[in-house]
Amino acid sequence: MTKISTISFTENGDKLNKAIAERLTGKADISVSLKGARTEGLAEWTAREFKTADALIFIGAAGIAVRAIAPFIERKDKDPAVIVCDELGRYVIPVLSGHIGGANELASRLAELIHAEPVITTATDINNIWAVDTWAVKHGYAIENIEAIRYVSSALLRHEKVGIKSDMHDGISEIFNGEEIPAGLVYGDTEAEAGISISPYIKDTWSHTLHLIPKCLVIGAGSRKGAESGNLEKLIERIFKENALSLKAVSDIATIDIKKDETAIIDLAEKLEVPLKIYSAEELNALPDRFSFDESEFVRKTTGTDNVCERSAVKCALERGSGQDAEIIINKTKGDAVTAALARYR
CATH class of the missing domain: 3.40.1390.40 (Udp-n-acetylmuramoylalanyl-d-glutamate--2,6- Diaminopimelate Ligase; Chain: A, domain 1)
Structure with a gap:
């Protein structure tokens, strides 16, 4: 659920803050900071909420909001939505992350809830141009x-x-x-x-x-026992660079159950902020016959399946793609004590 943090600075602002929280209850996770109950300064509140909330609503002068958020602004694909309401609830103004962060949409929704006028200033919106x-x-x-x-x-x-x-x-x-x-x-x-x-x-x-x-790639990973943490990351960075692929396309990392505790694999999943999917040898061996893999008898004896990284990638891609249109686009590639393959799905 979307996390929205609100803050007000006057008695009228507190009343509007409570009304907004009441109307958004059940639609978002609301954190309310009232003038009459606040024990921290604006800078401290902003520093925390800017990092953790999806949207910040300042109830007061726009200048207060601008000065408060200025030290924390990074880039438009990372910053939260920031909205300003006057204390009487007449206007709702998105001031940061109008499109990617959703401030314009939230401002319009909020204005409807409190019977205010949304003040949208982005050029595409006011000219009715696709954003x-x-x-x-x-x-x-x-x-x-x-x-x-x-x-x-x-x-x-x-x-x-x-x-x-x-x-x-x-x-x-x-x-x-x-x-x-x-x-x-x-x-x-x-x-x-x-x-x-x-x-x-x-x-x-x-x-x-x-x-x-689009999220459409699965990394299948293999690792020798105790491989160094950064080895798989280095291999993946090389593969993606050589093939002009974006790491943002990765939806999952997949491997076999006996490798689920390998640091190199776990650390990469954490760095890319994607799920780590674990499969048994039996699940990997049961893949449809239409797929062919780079078979290794040594790997079969060690793990119970002939190719951990390719089969893991395909297995996860089939699940992601509802059993259709999965394909290996990068076959088993070796790094320093690690292996990787890429499967793509629609």
Whole structure:
């Protein structure tokens, strides 16, 4: 559930703060800081909540919020949504992370709940132009290069054509899957200056290519007993660099049960912040016959299956892809006492 932290500075602000919390109860995890009950300073509150909350709501002057958050702002794909309400609840103003962080959407919802007017200032919204970053977040795409968002948005605002390609979909209709196709988007290679690539690969098709990364890759991992912690990470970084792949596309790491306690594998899953999926030899051996693997008799004798990393990757990819469209895109690759393979799914 979304975590929203609210703070107020006057008696009127406290009343509105309580009303907001009441209306959002059940819709979000609400943390309320009232003037009449607060025991910490604004800087301390902001430092903590900016790191842990999905959204911050300041009830008071916009200048208070701006000064409070300024030391903590990093980048638009990491910062939380920040919203300001005046103490009488007349206006709701998103001031940070309007698209990726969802501040614009939350401000509109909040304004409806408290019968206020949302004050949206982002150019795409006020001109009724499709916002690619909002759409990307809604559909679960990671943004590889946020600096390219402005080129796509600026082109659309100028009513210029913007290219779009996907190796996850068959055409633009499948990309939008029943949604209205935004004006200005042209599927395939075009002469446009800006374009959008939906792929785990980093392909600069246009002068300004915005890379939207789908979660579609599974790392299958193997490790000798006691392999050093960073060995698998180094191997994966090399594989992804050599093949122009984005680490943001990784959804899971998978391995066999007898390797589940290996530090090299556990540490990589933690670093990439993805689940570690564990399978038995019996589960790995039961994969469909349509898959072929780089078989090793030594590995079979040691683990009970002929290829830990490839089979683990495929097994997890099949689960992620509902049993369809899984394929090995990087076969078993050896590193220092570790192995890895990549499987892709739709």
